Amino acid sequence: MAENVTIARPYADAAFELARGAGALGPWSEALDRLAALAADPQLRACIADPKLTDDQLIKLVLDLAGEGLSAELQNFVRVLVANERLQLLPEIRDLFVQLKNEHEGVQEAQIASAFPLDDATLANLKSDLEARFKSRLDIQVSIDPELIGGVRIAVGDEVIDASVRGKLANMAAALKN
Numbered sequence: 692m693a694e695n696v697t698i699a700r701p702y703a704d705a706a707f708e709l710a711r712g713a714g715a716l717g718p719w720s721e722a723l724d725r726l727a728a729l730a731a732d733p734q735l736r737a738c739i740a741d742p743k744l745t746d747d748q749l750i751k752l753v754l755d756l757a758g759e760g761l762s763a764e765l766q767n768f769v770r771v772l773v774a775n776e777r778l779q780l781l782p783e784i785r786d787l788f789v790q791l792k793n794e795h796e797g798v799q800e801a802q803i804a805s806a807f808p809l810d811d812a813t814l815a816n817l818k819s820d821l822e823a824r825f826k827s828r829l830d831i832q833v834s835i836d837p838e839l840i841g842g843v844r845i846a847v848g849d850e851v852i853d854a855s856v857r858g859k860l861a862n863m864a865a866a867l868k869n
Contacts, residue, residue, distance in 0.1 A: 692729045693778055694722060694808060695776040695783050696783050696787065696797075698777065698780060698783075699783035699784045700787055701782065702768075702771075702772065702777060702784050703783075703784045703785075703786075703787030703788045703791065704787075704791070705768075706719060706723065706768060706784065706788050707719075707791040707792065707795075708730075708799055709768070710788075710792075711765070711795065713762075713764065715721040715762070716792050716795070716796075718760075718762070719765065719788070720785075720788065720789060720792055720845055722757070722760070722762075722765050722787060723781070723784065723785040723788055724755055724758055725773070725788075726741075726753070726781050726785070727781045727782040727784070727785035729753065729756050729757060729781070729862070730778055730779055730780075730781035730782060731781075731782050734750075735753070735756070736779065736862075739778050739779050745771050746774060749773050750770055750773050752768060753769055753773070753778065754766060754769060755820070757769075758800040765857065772784075782814070785857055793830065795827070797827050797828060798827065798828045798829065799827050799828070799829055799830070799847055799848055800828050800829070800830050800847070800848075801821060801825075801829040801830065801845060801846065802832050802834070802842065802845070802846045803817070803829075803830070803831055803832070803833045803834070803843055803844070803845050803848075804833075804834050804835075804839060804840075804844040804845075804855075805829060805833065805835060805836070805839070805842075805843045806835070806836065806837055806839040806840055806841045806842060806843075806855065806856070807835070807841075809833060810845075814831070815832065816827045817843075818831055818836050821845065821847065825847055829847065838857060839855035839856065839857045839858075840855065840856035840857050840860075841855065841856035842854045842856050842859075843855060844858065
């Protein structure tokens with residue numbers, strides 16, 4: 692939801708500034724991944740919405756579930772989120788944090804959908820070709836989509852490269868209608 696992203700943005704900005712200042716972008720990113728997964732869990736969402744739980748009980752529950760390794764700053768961040776009733780926004784905060792981190796590091800996210808699994812050599816070649824084309828490092832996420840019939844569909848930022856059989860068939864069908 693756009694509203695959730697708007698509310699989450701200042702928290703993501705603050706988390707990014709804290710992590711960057713401490714030189715801990717990687718650990719913060721990993722911790723926010725864990726916390727976002729926890730906040731997305733239906734059972735924890737029920738606890739977040741439960742008015743019978745005090746802030747201290749909710750903080751203790753989240754920190755216990757998150758496990759070891761949360762820095763004092765991250766623990767304080769969780770406390771601020773609970774105090775401001777924003778704990779449920781952790782998935783959006785994590786997504787915005789990752790965007791800020793990627794921009795800072797000059798990395799773009801790329802989604803590759805393939806009709807069939809890609810072997811490591813093919814993926815490495817594809818990654819190097821795409822990095823040369825987009826002139827930046829890429830964080831690649833690969834998914835399998837059998838509806839593509841063959842080939843791949845690549846999305847980097849707002850640019851899409853459709854080299855799938857399905858895409859080519861759709862282009863041919865559109866050309867034949869004209």
